[in-house]
Amino acid sequence: MKSNLDNITPLENLSLVDKVEMRxxxxxxxxxxxxxxxxxKELEFAEALGVSRTVIREALxxxxxxxxxESKKRKGMVLTQPDIVQNFEKAxxxxxxxxxxxxxxxxxxxxxxxxxxxxxxxxxTEEDIEDLDKIVSKxxxxxxxxxxxxxxxxxxxxxxxxxxxxNTTLKRFQDLLLPVFNYVHDNMPEGAKDFKYxxxxxxxxxxxxxxxxxxxxQSFREAMRNHLEPHFDRILHIVKS
Amino acid sequence: MKSNLDNITPLENLSLVDKVEMRxxxxxxxxxxxxxxxxxKELEFAEALGVSRTVIREALxxxxxxxxxESKKRKGMVLTQPDIVQNFEKAxxxxxxxxxxxxxxxxxxxxxxxxxxxxxxxxxTEEDIEDLDKIVSKxxxxxxxxxxxxxxxxxxxxxxxxxxxxNTTLKRFQDLLLPVFNYVHDNMPEGAKDFKYxxxxxxxxxxxxxxxxxxxxQSFREAMRNHLEPHFDRILHIVKS
DNA sequence: TTTTGTATTATGTTATACATATAAAGATAT
DNA sequence: ATATCTTTATATGTATAACATAATACAAAA
Numbered sequence: 001m002k003s004n005l006d007n008i009t010p011l012e013n014l015s016l017v018d019k020v021e022m023r024x025x026x027x028x029x030x031x032x033x034x035x036x037x038x039x040x041k042e043l044e045f046a047e048a049l050g051v052s053r054t055v056i057r058e059a060l061x062x063x064x065x066x067x068x069x070e071s072k073k074r075k076g077m078v079l080t081q082p083d084i085v086q087n088f089e090k091a092x093x094x095x096x097x098x099x100x101x102x103x104x105x106x107x108x109x110x111x112x113x114x115x116x117x118x119x120x121x122x123x124x125t126e127e128d129i130e131d132l133d134k135i136v137s138k139x140x141x142x143x144x145x146x147x148x149x150x151x152x153x154x155x156x157x158x159x160x161x162x163x164x165x166x167n168t169t170l171k172r173f174q175d176l177l178l179p180v181f182n183y184v185h186d187n188m189p190e191g192a193k194d195f196k197y198x199x200x201x202x203x204x205x206x207x208x209x210x211x212x213x214x215x216x217x218q219s220f221r222e223a224m225r226n227h228l229e230p231h232f233d234r235i236l237h238i239v240k241s
Numbered sequence: 242m243k244s245n246l247d248n249i250t251p252l253e254n255l256s257l258v259d260k261v262e263m264r265x266x267x268x269x270x271x272x273x274x275x276x277x278x279x280x281x282k283e284l285e286f287a288e289a290l291g292v293s294r295t296v297i298r299e300a301l302x303x304x305x306x307x308x309x310x311e312s313k314k315r316k317g318m319v320l321t322q323p324d325i326v327q328n329f330e331k332a333x334x335x336x337x338x339x340x341x342x343x344x345x346x347x348x349x350x351x352x353x354x355x356x357x358x359x360x361x362x363x364x365x366t367e368e369d370i371e372d373l374d375k376i377v378s379k380x381x382x383x384x385x386x387x388x389x390x391x392x393x394x395x396x397x398x399x400x401x402x403x404x405x406x407x408n409t410t411l412k413r414f415q416d417l418l419l420p421v422f423n424y425v426h427d428n429m430p431e432g433a434k435d436f437k438y439x440x441x442x443x444x445x446x447x448x449x450x451x452x453x454x455x456x457x458x459q460s461f462r463e464a465m466r467n468h469l470e471p472h473f474d475r476i477l478h479i480v481k482s
Numbered sequence: 483t484t485t486t487g488t489a490t491t492a493t494g495t496t497a498t499a500c501a502t503a504t505a506a507a508g509a510t511a512t
Numbered sequence: 513a514t515a516t517c518t519t520t521a522t523a524t525g526t527a528t529a530a531c532a533t534a535a536t537a538c539a540a541a542a
Contacts, residue, residue: 016526028335035337041492052527057493061299065306066328068335073493074535081339087307087328094269094309096276098322104410105325107360111411115356118466119348122477169345170352221462225359236363256494282523293496298524314503314524 016051020059023049028079038078039069085172092176105180107235110228112174113158116165117217117224123166129213132160136205151182157205203227257292261300264290269320279319280310326413333417346421348476351469353415354399357406358458358465364407370454373401377446392423398446444468 024045033039042060046053060077063069067082091097097105139153155178162171203226211220225232265286274280283301287294301318304310308323332338338346380394396419403415444467452461466473 025335035339043492054526054528058299058302058525061302062306063335065303066331068332068337071493072535073533074491076492079337081337081342082332082335084329084332084338084342087332088325091307091309091323091325091328094266094304094323096309096320096322097325098276101322101325101410104408107406107408108411108414111353111356111360113356114359114462115352115354118355118473118477119352165348167345167348169342170349173349218463218466221355222459225459232359236359258494284523295495295497299494312524313505315505315522317523 016055017058017062020045020049020051020055021062024059024063033079035079035081038076041076085169085176088173089176092179097180102180102183103235105177106231109174109177109181110231110235112170113161113228114221114224116161116170117220119165119167120161120212120220121217124164124212128160128164129209132157132209132212135160136209139205153205157208257296258299258303261286261290261292261296262303265300265304274320276320276322279317282317326410326417329414330417333420338421343421343424344476346418347472350415350418350422351472351476353411354402354465354469355462357402357411358461360406360408361402361453361461362458365405365453369401369405370450373398373450373453376401377450380446394446 027033028039039045040048042053042056045056045060049056060069060071064071066087067080069077070080071077135153135156139150139157142150142153159174159178162174165171203223205227208220208223208227211223215223268274269280280286281289283294283297286297286301290297301310301312305312307328308321310318311321312318376394376397380391380398383391383394400415400419403412406412444464446468449461449464449468452464456464
């Protein structure tokens with residue numbers, strides 16, 4: 001007789017709260033509840049499901065934590081549109097992300113900047129261009145004065161690009177990715193600023209802006225690729241565990 | 242006497258749990274706790290902060306929900322690496338995302354696919370190419386047989402691309418974005434399949450694969466842009482509210 | 483009509499007791 | 513001495529009951 005433990009499944013080890021949460025999710029689905037709809041009060045759920053109010057509260061608290069419901073005293077609880085970025089944000093606040101996750105996120109940001117060219121060209125407005133112009137001009141002036149490279153301008157320019165995309169989720173995403181970006185930037189090895197660009201010259205924010213004015217998405221992409229080359233160069237040579 | 246309510250600020254309206262959560266976060270920071278470290282038990286926190294165990298539990302539950310801590314009976318609680326994608330995932334499961342958020346996410350996916358070319362070329366292996374080849378061959382065969390366009394192949398191919406990136410976060414991200422992608426795809430207006438490509442011809446998966454074999458990142462980007470043109474075309478003409 | 487007080491109600495908080503899983507120590511067998 | 517089986521202590525999980533608090537509705541007063 002051959003023993004095979006692959007065919008035997010462990011009996012589910014779910015807590016009551018886990019089960020209640022599943023039931024709640026099912027309840028929302030079956031009743032086709034939408035944003036703004038209110039749900040029964042805790043005691044009613046407790047009675048209906050035959051568990052204590054404590055368990056119901058814990059399950060509901062989970063939902064509140066991920067932003068699916070909101071509760072108000074006396075009024076009860078209503079379904080809300082979850083803020084998908086917010087949870088991300090909270091998790092990051094605790095500074096518990098490992099090296100690998102940080103690298104992943106850093107890469108993610110490079111990917112986003114490379115990929116959003118089409119959106120920029122489709123959504124840009126005259127005002128946006130003017131704003132960008134101001135940002136670039138200010139940078140040029142200050143850098144002339146101080147010969148000091150400031151992350152501030154970096155953030156202002158690239159942040160504005162995300163704004164141009166007119167994609168709220170994307171923009172908020174980058175807001176949240178900024179600290180990570182800074183972290184990796186700060187831990188940059190010495191001499192990284194003397195980076196040798198393969199094409200010989202560096203694409204500046206001014207260059208990018210000009211392309212945004214008169215060029216097309218494709219040339220913007222390649223210019224951005226050059227602009228980000230030092231970062232790409234560093235990242236692409238990291239061997240992940 | 243002129244009454245002016247601008248100079249009076251509302252006193253903060255935080256719940257006890259809110260405050261406790263802040264204290265906990267501070268506690269982690271001050272003690273410089275890292276992943277794997279264990280934290281005091283509920284009763285100790287309760288006593289130290291002078292609140293009931295319930296409140297502590299609710300605050301800790303929030304942390305557990307976003308994946309910052311894990312708890313085991315008798316053992317206590319330990320800090321864990323938060324799974325940043327998981328929270329995203331949970332929020333989406335409740336089908337409460339509004340039209341605008343869905344569009345944002347759909348755009349995000351297009352951006353990712355456009356932006357990851359460099360990563361693909363830096364990380365691709367012989368095996369990856371072989372796998373992709375199998376996927377494409379299978380698709381070609383089945384489509385010849387049935388003349389039936391299947392999302393299955395679409396998912397297999399593009400999913401594999403994400404895998405190539407060797408970026409776990411990115412890959413998991415697209416896993417989670419798939420349902421949204423399908424949703425938008427399913428709600429595609431009739432006739433979208435007869436889309437007229439601006440350059441006259443359609444870049445197939447086979448074409449992309451060949452570029453991945455012998456070409457470079459830049460040409461891959463432009464090929465991908467063509468491949469995704471119907472999606473871009475649709476998205477870029479949506480006027481957001 | 484507007485303001486102010488009052489009752490009501492659902493969530494927020496406290497307290498206490500018990501259930502349950504499990505790590506750790508101790509006992510037993512090999 | 514090692515392995516396996518019991519026991520025990522313990523921190524989280526669940527239940528119950530009571531009270532606090534804030535927001536709402538509604539009545540009373542100005």
